[in-house]
Amino acid sequence: MAEQRTLHLNAFLYGVGHHSAAWRHPDSCAERIGDISFFEELARTAERGHLDAVFFADGHSVDPEYTAGTTWFLEPLTALAAMARATERIGLVTTVSSSFYTPFHAARLLASLDHISSGRAGANIVTSMFDTEARNHGFDRLPDHEERYSRAEEFIDVLLALWDSWGEDALVIDRSSGRYLDAGDISRVDHRGRFFRVDGPLTVPRCVQGRPVLFQAGASDAGRTLAARHAEAVYSVAWDLPAAVEYASDVRARIAAAGRDPRTVAILPGLVTYVGRTEEEALAKKAELDALLDVDAAIAQLGVFTGQDYTGHDLDAAVADLPPVEEFTGPQGRYSTVQRIISSRRPTLRELLGYLAAGGGHATMIGTPETIADRIEEWFRSGACDGFNLMCPTYPASLDDFVDLVVPELQRRNLFRSEYPGTTLRDSLGSGRPTVR
Structure with a gap:
């Protein structure tokens, strides 16, 4: 019998929570953001729940309009x-x-x-979003979208070549013969491309798991194509089930067209959960955080997401449809998500800010462990995803809720593991050890 397919779950660690007002909660750990023990505790909680991985995003500038002034980060x-x-x-x-x-x-x-880490590393390759980041690296602005993705293609090709520049048996360490290395199993890269010149080989021997696992998070056409060619797992944005099915179907078709097996690539939309032992308790947790929302900062952040100025907009008036995504030069995935929320819910500005407060428009599930597990199972069974990238509204409380309340329900339904299948991230993803190219 074929082994039953089960969920993959990551925890996206983001300060003291993905809700932009999480730091204002009286129980928040805002003072501990620079304390590595705080993140070690979160990682141990995720490990206690047998999650595949913890994940850090990264930015290269501080823009108060984008971050809403809520947090800062250690280098990931x-x-x-x-x-x-x-x-x-x-x-x-x-x-x-x-x-x-x-x-x-x-x-x-x-x-x-x-x-x-003895074989647990992964990398989400991005092209970055903002000119403010570029100006911290000696550039006046980011290159255009097409050029950034051309550079990313070459970047990944060279990464793989460097990781493969050491063969599996390159380290001999034979004291009796005096042989430390097998020079014939170490190769130069000799790359000469449009963006990079790299001789190689790498100065670090072959990785414990062969290569770190490659993730990708692009939502644009170029991002989806890059994911189809290279990604072993994909972080995606989907506000609702139809959007998730549409995205997953498109990316899987592109993976197949690239000559790869779509079943080997995990598609993981972001997921925000408010978990309570009753529906009322879960709703109260969201309401408590929403009441702390800095409306002015949230409006500024919405402006970054959309390129629109909402500063004079009536909070209780409906938000108009956005222009076509092709006219937007910023992060297109987030823009498309806001478009979908507006078209599907016809929200007031106040309601839209509430939807975006945690996770910026990712799927949001509010309820008991059973009702949340029902919706997770629906998405999973429908082919909309292979699991989720958890975006907890608060840390550590929301992660504790998911691990202690939702994970046991998923395990009861045989949708999630009760122990790790091995020691590496590839073991958890079931992606197998890559051979040297």
Whole structure:
């Protein structure tokens, strides 16, 4: 009999919570953002729930209009290296910008994390969003969308070549013969491309799991194509089930067209959950956070998402439809999600801000462990996803709720594991060890 397909679950760690007012809650851990033990505790909680991985996004500028002034972050690779020592099985995924890193630098850092964690490293490759980030790296502005994705394609090709520059048996360490390396099993890269020149080989031996796992999060046409060619897991944005099915169907078709098996790539939409032992308790948790929302900051953030100015808009008046996504030069995935919320719910500005307060328009499920498990199962069974990237409104409380209340219900339904299948992130994803190209 074929093994039953089960969910993949990641925890997207974001300060003290994805709700933009989470830091204002009297029980928040806002003062601990610079304390690595806080993130180690979150990783151990996720590991207690047998989640596949914890994940950090990354930005290269502080823009108060975008962040709403709510938080700041430790550098992710540094934090994950520390968290590796506090955990044993949970995957450790960071965001890496192909617009700002060189392939050699990224390959070396990620290979080192894979060795430090005994095979649990993953990387979400992005092209970055904002000119304010570019100006912290010596550029006046980001290149256009097409050029950023051309660079990302080459960036990934060189990453893979560097990780494969050491063969499986390159480290001999034979004291009696005096042979430390097999030079014939270590190869130069000799890459000469449009964006990069890299001789190689890498200065770090082959990774414990062969290569770190590649994630991708692009929602645009170019992002989906990049994911289809290279990603082993995809972070996506889907406000509702039809949007999730549409996205998953499109990306799986592109994966097949690229000559790969769609079943080997996990599609993981973001998921915001408010869990209560009763429906009323769950709704009260959301209402409590929404009441703390800084409306002016939320309006500024909405402006970044859409390129529209809502500062003079009546909070209780309906929001008009947005222009076509092709006219927007910012992050297109988030823009398309706001478009969908407006067209499907016809919200007032106040209601729209509430929808976006946690996760910026990702799927939101509010209820008991049973009702949330019902909806997770519906998405999973319909083919809309292979699991979720959890975007907890508050940390640690919302993650505790999911691990202690929802995970046991998913396990009871045989939808999620009760123990890790192995020691590496590839073991958890079932993606297999890659061979040297």
